[in-house]
Amino acid sequence: MLASLVQCVGIRPRLLAVILVAVTPFVVLxxxxxxxxxxxxxAAARAEVRTAAELAVSNQSRAFLESRVFLETLQYTSATMLAGGPGCDPTQELLLEANPQFVRIGIVDQARTSICDRSTVASGLLGETVLFERMAEAGYDGFAVGDLTTGHAATRPTLTLAIRDSSNTGFVFVGYDLEYLLAIGDQDRLTAGATTSMLDSRSGRFVAVDKAGDVRLTDPVPGGALALAIGEGPRSGVADAVGLDGVERILGFAALPGSEGTGFIASVGVSKAETLAPVYARSMKAAATALLVCLLACLATWWLGTRTHVVPIVRLTRMAKRIGIGDLETRAEIAPWQAPEFRRLxxxxxMMTERLQAARAAEQAAAARDAIYRLLAENTADVVVRIDADGTCTFVSPAAREVLGTDPFDMLGSDPTTISIPEDRGVVEEMIATLRSGDRVSDVRFRVRHPVTAAKWVEVTARPLAGGGAVLVVRDITRRVTMEEELKVANRRLEVLAFEDALTGLTNRRAFDVRFDVEFKRAVRDKTDLSLIILDIDRFKNFNDTYGHPAGDECLRLVATAFRHSLNRPGDVGARYGGRSSPRSSPERPWRALPTGRRPSAPPSVC
Structure with a gap:
């Protein structure tokens, strides 16, 4: 499935894939x-809030220490306040003006009765049962810290700190302004939107300063965010938690050291979203830049890949298709600025097209020649036979049906010697041997078997081929051979007629002259004797005139026969030297003169 999908992907998507693979390390980076x-x-934000929390704890611890020193000083030096009554109010005013961190200053006796309190009533302190319990547990010189609360004399959240008076019958207390306490940290070191807070782990109450600068005090919150973040872990650290306003913050926290700070944990928090906002902005910018670069790279690759790769490949593909349909006139036009690989391709x-074109032209010429040769081979009266190097027929023209009386296909794979009659097979074998030696043969005659005429005379002209084998042209010469035989007979008859006397059958005068010349020259050359006998018939004219020309002719034939029987040696020649072709006109037939008007009734038996 994957392989089939990959096969459908074109070159441009593949180039884009290559670019994506190339830019992937850049994107990953x-x-x-x-x-x-x-x-x-x-990490920087966590380090910052942790440092700020530790600094706030340090400042708040110093504030607690200063408050204790103030209370101890007030315990032993302010007789007016210890005496109580209206005279303590001016003293309180002076002390509050000198110590703006305090919102209340007062003295309470052992019965929880206010001796000197600006609020003029002790009910505001009498409700802090936890403070009295802690004072009782603190001992003679004990110092106790109440819970986070909203003071009754002022609506501002306060924290009550108390110490026994000098008579050990009550205690001196102050109400520390929580807003002031939370603001003594080094705010300048914090980023915008940072908040400070304090957790009383004993009561679970939480006080914080929000972005508007207002101090908020919550009731005990079971499983509060900061409490859960701190858990049973170290007394200082950093945690991610959701604040009272529902904003996720990075909180740096630290516990107040010393017995006076037991249970209080100061924290400084910054909004996680606001802290990471510049990072998000930079990330978006970097991502947008990377996306723009990738998009530009893909567009550039698409355009450049189309110009430098797709266009030449498409041209070459179109050329290949045109070649495939037989258009060999097409040529690939690759621009000079294209890659050398495409130009070479x-x-x-x-070059391949030119070669194919030349090959096609050669094939067409060869086909035309083959057509002509086949036309000639199939329509000529001669049989064209091709044999291979082993002497086996590989091609036989259709004329074999008429000349040899056999189907050409039946001769394929056969030996040419099988078509000849047994008496002439040696001639065919000698011809094949000559062809195998590389020599041509011409006018080789032999007889072949024929189903109708029993045998035919053929004449073969053959030439060997360069790659082995030979081409034979077999021609039917039966009629010509017959005519040659008849011509030979006719020539012999003409020769007889030319050198033989028609009446007597002896050699005529012309033949006698030729033979006499030959024999005379031989006798001269061999220095031998030559005998010549000349015979004449006496009174033949009288016989011919008496008995007639037929009887005279018969007489001449009888004399010639007797003369021919007397020739015993092969070299003896008898000729009729006198006379013409017609015995009737021959003046050399002597006949005895007979009286006029007298003719015998029949010629004698011997003239």
Whole structure:
């Protein structure tokens, strides 16, 4: 399935895939940088809030110490306040003006009765049962800290700190302004939107300063965010928690050291979203830049890949298709600025096309020649036979049906010697041997078997081929051979007629002259004797005139026969030297003269 899908992907998507693979490390690097920026920003924020929390705890611890010193000083030096009554109010005014961190200053006796309190009533303190319990547990020189509460004399959240008076019958207390207490940290070191808070782990109450600068005091919150973040862990650290306003913050917290601070934990928090906002902005910018770069790279790759890769490939593909449909006139045109690989490929395509074109032209010429040869071979009266190097027939023209009386296909794979009659097979074998030696043969005659005429005379002309084998042209010469035989007979008859006397059957005068010349020259050359006998018939004219020309002719034939029987040696020649072709006109037939008007009734038996 995957392989089939990959096969459908074109070159441009593949180039884009290559670009994406190439830019992936760049994108990964940006992602790692963004991740590192997030981590570094969070680490810096955590270090900042932790340092701020530790500094706030240090300042608040000093504030608690200063408050205890103030109470101890007030315990032993302010007789007016210890005496109580209306005279303590001016003293309180002076002390409050000198110590703006305090919202209340007072003295309460053992019966929880206010001796000197600006609020003029002790009911505001009498409700703090926990403070009296803690004072009782503190001992003679004990110092106790109440819970976080909203004072009755002022609506501001306060924290009551108390110490026994000098008579050990009551205690001196102050109400510390929580807003002032929370503001003594080094706010300048915090980023915008940072908040400070304090947790009383004993009561679970939580006081914090929000973004508007207002101090909020909550009732005990079971499982509060900061309490859960701190848990049973160290007394200082950093945690991520959701504040009272529902905002997720990075909180740095630290516990107040010393017995006076037992149970109080100061924290400084910054909004996690606001802290990471610049990182998000940088990340978005980097991501947008990376996306823009990738998009531009893809567009550039698409355009450049189309110009430098797709266009030449499409041209080469179109050329290949045109070649496939037989258009060998097409040529690949690759621009000079294209890659050398495409130019070389285009040049090879053009060379291949030219070769194919030349091959096609050669094939067409060869086909035309083959057509002509086949036309000639199939329509000529001669049989064209091709044999291979082993002497086996590989092609036989259709004329074999008429000349040899056999189907050409039946001769394929056969030996040419099988078509001849047994008496002439040696001639065929000698011809094949000559062809195998590389020599041509011509006018080789032999007889072949024929189903109708029993045998035919053929004449073969053959030439060997360069790659082995030979081409034979077999021609039917039966009629010509017959005519040659008849001509030979006719020539012999003409020769007889030319050198033989028609009446007597002896050699005529012409033949006698030729033979006499030959024999005379031989006798001269061999220095031998030559005998010549000349015979004449006496009174033949009289016989011919008496008995007639037929009887005279018969007489001449009888004399010639007797003369021919007397020739015993092969070299003896008898000729009729006198006379013409017609015996009737021959003046050399002597006949005895007979009286006029007298003719015998019949010629004698011997003239």
């Amino acid at each position: 940006i992602a790692l940088e963004i991740r590192s920026d997030f981590r570094e920003t969070l 285009g040049t090879k395509h053009n």
